[in-house]
Amino acid sequence: MGTLLERRNGDEPAVTETARKKKLIEVALPLEEINAACKSDKDRKTGTLRNLHKWFAPMPLPAWRALLFAALIDDPEDDNQRVYLLDLIKRLVRNGADLPDAADMREAQTLLKRQFPDGLPAVLDPFCGGGSTLVEAQRFGLESKGSDLNPVPVLITRAITDLLPRVYGAEPLSVSNSAAETGDQLFSSRTLVQTSGYDGIAEDVLHFARRVREAVEAEIGTYFPKGNDGKPSTWLWGRTAICPNPACSVESVLTTTWWLSKRKGALAWLEPIASRDKVELTVIRDQASGSAPDSPKIGRGASFSCLACRQTIDEAEIRRQGQSGGLGLRLMAVQVVAPDKSRFFRAPTAADLEAAASARRPEDLPDISLGEPNQYIAPPRYGITSQLDLYTNRQLLVLSTFATKIREAYEWVLEAGGGEERAACIATLLGLALGKLAQGGSTQTRWKFDSRSGSASPEGIFGRADLPMTWDFAEVDPLGEGAKSWTQNVETLLDALPYAPHGQGSAVRSDARTTALPAPGLVATDPPYFDAIGYADLSDFFYLWHRRALRDVHPDLYGTIAAPKAGELTAFPWHHGGSRDQAQKNFISGFVETFHNLRASLREDLPMLVVYASKEQQSVADEQSRWASILTAIIDAELEITGTWPIHGTGSTRMRGQGSNAVATYIAMVCRPRAAAAPNSSVSDFTRALRRELGPAVRDLQAASILPVDLAQAALGPGMQIFSRYRAVLDQAGERISVGRALDLINTALGEVLDEQVGELDPESRFAVRWWETHGWVTAPFAEADKAARPLGISVDDVKRAQVAVSEGTRVRLLGIEGLDRTWAPTGDTRPTAWEAVHHLVDRLVRGGGELESARLMSQLGSLQDPAMALTYRLHEIAASKGRTADQERYNALINSWSELVKLSASHSTAAGRFF
Structure with missing residues (x-):
């Protein structure tokens, strides 16, 4: 089975x-x-x-x-x-x-x-x-x-x-081989995944994606200047609020972390230094040791500690400032790609600040409401009430300009000799790439750390199906070649084509x-x-940009300003x-x-x-x-x-x-x-x-x-x-x-x-289930244990001899959460029980050697294997009803690994004590 x-x-x-x-x-x-x-x-x-x-x-x-x-x-x-x-x-x-x-x-x-x-x-x-x-x-x-x-x-x-x-099967247009001729390094080094019949269309998409980027750069490239030390790739922002303490009134930064990089040997963070009237931020980088200061965020809500006076700016105050338009933005640090392709962090320069501040929101963008705040959409609680409020002005300018050029790309394909079907396909794929660009190009983009390497990278919206409130975010360079850029989004999109029918x-x-x-x-x-x-509420995030780029290509889809809500089931x-x-x-x-x-x-x-x-x-x-x-x-x-x-x-x-x-x-x-x-x-x-x-x-x-x-x-x-x-x-x-x-x-x-499955277990395990349901892992009176054991035809001494429980003075406690002998095997136990089997399996899986050690034990369970599985399900059900989350996780982990443990235990190498 x-x-x-x-x-x-x-x-x-x-x-x-x-x-x-x-x-x-x-x-x-x-x-x-x-x-x-x-x-x-x-x-x-x-x-x-x-x-x-x-x-x-x-x-x-x-x-x-x-x-x-x-x-x-x-x-x-x-x-x-x-x-x-x-x-x-x-x-x-x-x-x-x-x-x-x-x-x-x-x-x-x-x-x-x-x-x-x-x-x-x-x-x-x-x-x-x-x-x-x-x-x-x-x-x-x-x-x-x-x-x-x-x-x-x-x-x-x-x-x-x-x-x-x-x-499918179409040859690329003759214009598609221009990367080498133009000397453009973006896209030109890409090796196309072998997509069989979609190779030709992939080359076309690459070509027209390059043309779109070139046109966008020509129009708005000045908003992304290159510095003497290299090209900025990411701008790290934090929201700000005015401290309500009349004696302070400093504009404090509402960030959830001061860390920039946790990579070993290249630690980097921000040090906030507060004076009477402002907060300065110093970039600390290339450190072999040390640690970032504690975040000013307090707890799980939206309360922060003022960086100057340390008074709490509570959630109600932050909501008040947000709803009155009082929350600001602070450019905290910049990640730069040096000429040798290495990356480092530095403080923002005047040029960085001017480039961001000079961008103006396009005037013809529709103002789509986020609706009332709810369990999935939090920003309206803080004055962020429309789709456009989810972006900086520079991000809006970027996406709007890309959308305009994608609309033009349809005509470019026709002019290059592609028919209407090819033009519709290429424009649509570019429009989908625009949706991906928006996904990583809003104030919802988090600066996420890899738990193993410590390096950080931007992570776009919708890791979960919601719109949370973000207090700090990463703005990426859309015209570069890094994570969440136009280049990367087009390339990952094309990697999907081999899976298309x-x-x-x-x-x-x-x-x-x-x-x-x-x-x-x-x-x-x-x-x-x-x-x-x-679905519909969240889809507006993409619909805004799809419609701007593709309403002429797919007029049947874009008859309304926002994604339709009425009728959604x-x-x-x-x-x-x-x-x-x-x-x-x-x-x-x-x-x-x-x-x-x-x-x-x-x-x-x-x-x-x-x-x-x-x-x-x-x-x-x-x-x-x-x-x-x-x-x-x-x-x-x-x-x-x-x-x-x-x-x-x-x-x-x-x-x-x-x-x-x-x-x-x-x-x-x-x-x-x-x-x-x-x-x-x-x-x-x-x-x-x-x-x-x-x-x-x-x-x-x-x-x-x-x-x-x-x-x-x-x-x-x-x-x-x-x-x-x-x-x-x-x-x-x-x-x-x-x-x-x-x-x-x-x-x-x-x-x-x-x-009924518990009723089929050995009496010691049945005792343990009843006892655990009532008392969990804590001790309880011996007399109570005696009353629970006798109807099962056993005594407390039988339970103790079976190594299911121990006495501590006049009280009894179950074994199974700690202090287990990792040399235990049913073959060496005069009274092996399903209770012991379950908890030794869990102990070895979670704390003592992982699947290999747990599988070694599984190979020795014999007729205890099925009762142990049934008992694990029953214990999980009890844990769920009692709110014992840690126990739920342990039993869930065991079942999650059960099939693999059985496979490993069945191998000849397992029986010999070897795993390959």
Whole structure:
């Protein structure tokens, strides 16, 4: 079960009007391999399709590749044939972030053509996002159609699945070989990634990107002067506020750090020196030792210590100054690239200050409001109320000028002999590069330190899907060749082209409630996650610049000043008069209408794929509300869930989730129209079915190493499979129970399943679970321990002899958090327990040797291995309910590594005590 999760059918199959052929996705999937591929895809930061342009929470390409193939291909109902298909899926995803092997793709395409002799079905994604679904559909040879209300994802998807395929295989224009002739060092040294049929268009993009940069530099290059010591590459800014102390009134700097570089042997920082009326900043650089002063920021809010008098400038005062236009900007330091390409920091010169101050905001930019401050958009609290306020005047001038020149580039391509399709493609790719330039070219750009090297570099907006308030930021040189420059953005964009397909597709701006395929096909989508991401609100950041550059190329996308908000299927109270209830009702009713509409585009022999997740587990109640909403819409649209699969869709370095319990799992739901003859059920029959079927499903999830933090969410899937097979589940009064009530019953049943698993443990471990739930790691009276042990047929002495607990005077304490003997092995223990196995595994994994040492122990567990896994899940559930975050992380880490530990423990070298 380590590599394969196979669905077991319940004793009560869903009623169908005719015998329905199951698809492979309704029976089995190789989850471990899919999840490993997704992790590889997310961990790859450059050289992926995501580098084309930012979109929020995209599903990894390998996941969609596996899901689409398994949704299209019939389950063979033969074990050997099924193993073959599952092995093919493993091969399709085994390259992780890289493309699948061509031979494996041809094999999959051949099978699909055999499955559909009259022609492959088209695929519709009505929430197209970054285009992942449709890219993988085209890779299999299927026609694709993407749509969205939001122009930003439509533009991204149109570029990948429509514009690029139209110029696949095109030779470069003759003008493209001018880098050497012009002597331009930017771009000219780049070695193009071998993109097969996109080599020609890549050369064209390079050429016209160079022309755009040259035109921009000719117009505004004076705002980026070169000094005698080299060319500035980054300007480091801090916001300022006036100290409210009447005896001080100094303009203090609101920075979160004085560090400039933490690189060994080249430490650099700022030293603030305050006098009676001002604060001077001195750059300290090239230090072998020493440390920057403490930041003036106080705590997690927006309070700062005045650098002169040390009085607190509290958040209320900073908000007051911000809203009255009183917050300022201070150029703190400049990073310079010397003639020998080395980099150093220095204080700003008069020329630096004049160049920044002389830039004027372009007058024809639309003033798009950021709206009211909310949980995802913080700047309006501090007087930063519009999109334009997120930039310095020089940054606005840069982006506006680039946009103007990109508009001209469309005509340049036509003049060079390129047709309209090529001109549209090149201009669109340049427009996407402009969006990337904005992403790293605003006051949201952080100066981020590498935890290993100590070097720092600019990090653009949207590391998370929000707009935080930034107090210090890095302004990059857009005309240079460093991080976040025009040059780098174009080059990383081109690195995405090898991952673009060359099939047939379209992407249009359309409402999911009305969009449709010309002929029924497969519907597969990753819709908005309730209130997890404010897509339209955040999209304005890109829309402003896309529209300025591309409204003549894509007039259908840019009919409004800002990204459309009305009709977006999210559940933000501020879009619904501040009412959470109304937001939820609109979300549900909108998706009921959407799913009813999408059924018309669904072939009768194909399922609908709906991938869903929430951003993070803020609370059990919030999480249940999110899930209840989408599930209510599915069921009210007369759909039945016939399969659910947890996809571990995040990488190792997600900003939320490291050290917290953020949701890391998407749930892929396989839906079919519910049969008209589907029966009703009583609550008691529903709960009996849950008890009968949820246990095996949970064991399957555990065997697939679903993370404990995600188990409750993943268990909703098989629970809702049972619930949705009925037309209604009725209570004693004959009233239909809500999805929320069904989720309560599913969660109760999950708790019973985990309790049953604990009941199968050795008595010492059962004692430890009960004791730990009540007392954690602290001591408690011996008499209480005696009362807890006796009903299990053991004594406290038995627990002590089993090395599960120790006595400290008249009190008892569990072992497991510290003081463990790292030579322990079950073979040398007269009474080995699951409790000991779990905590010795965790101890060695986290504190004593890592995976190798933990795997050595795993190889010796034998029959303790399965009970230890079950116990880990139960302990995590207890830790979550008790708010024991550190324990949650430890148990989650163990399950996260479980499959790897099993693999290592199974090798012959492990048994011999050697790892290679």
